[in-house]
Amino acid sequence: MPNQLPASIQLTTAAAAGIEPEAPVIMGHGLQVRLWDGDLLLQMSAWGERGFPFSAFDMGFLKEPARMAEFTGWLGRDNRHLHLAAIEADRAVGRVSVNFRDPAGIYIWGVHVPPEYEGRGVCTRMLQALLGWLDTRDCGELVLSVNSFAHGARRIYERLGFAPVETRWQFDPALDADLRRLPPGQHGPVEGHVRFSLGRWEVRTFLMRRPAPGRK
């Protein structure tokens, strides 16, 4: 059955950020978590990048005006997701998106903390704030997926109550592009986590679920 949006959640596009009164501003764990706006996108465009095998998360493409225009155009049309940034001392230090219309359930994705803010609990605190907010709105079970080479992310998700329920082979265009550029034998951190199938690279991912509070 398609996922139902809880009545208490207002889906708000980033285009409406700053003018939509119901747009969530989640406070807690030393962070403010709120919708992306133009200033936050500019900050994210200047974040440090990791490159392979995490290129899909890098936001530097937003430095190109044409790509920024294309991206904000998409955000303006998007009515499936909340795109949120974690803010600490007026600086964007992390981001996370929630898809309220995924067939698998309320789906958390795009969890990203740039290298310069890593290892200070930003991801943990950002997700604690988000999960707490979703729980108060009776969102029920939450879902996310993690690439099997992303050991650190998986540890965080497990500490927050997510457990792997399924393994999938997934096509990730950015990872596929990276792997095509790299000579064989230089797949380092993803060795054993990727396979070439039907003409493209796929990555092993774990689907993880976190039951609604009070449910097993």
Ligand SMILES: CC(C)(COP(=O)(O)OP(=O)(O)OC[C@H]1O[C@@H](n2cnc3c(N)ncnc32)[C@H](O)[C@@H]1OP(=O)(O)O)[C@@H](O)C(=O)NCCC(=O)NCCS
């Ligand atoms: C994975 C990622 C989001 C983690 O972000 P982060 O902010 O560094 O994560 P945290 O600081 O919360 O946790 C990382 C470690 O720092 C520790 N830590 C350090 N200071 C901390 C603090 N003040 N509070 C809580 N934890 C802290 C955590 O315990 C954790 O330890 P562990 O690696 O032994 O489990 C980030 O590395 C990233 O963006 N990676 C690339 C993209 C990616 O893989 N995203 C996930 C896709 S599913």
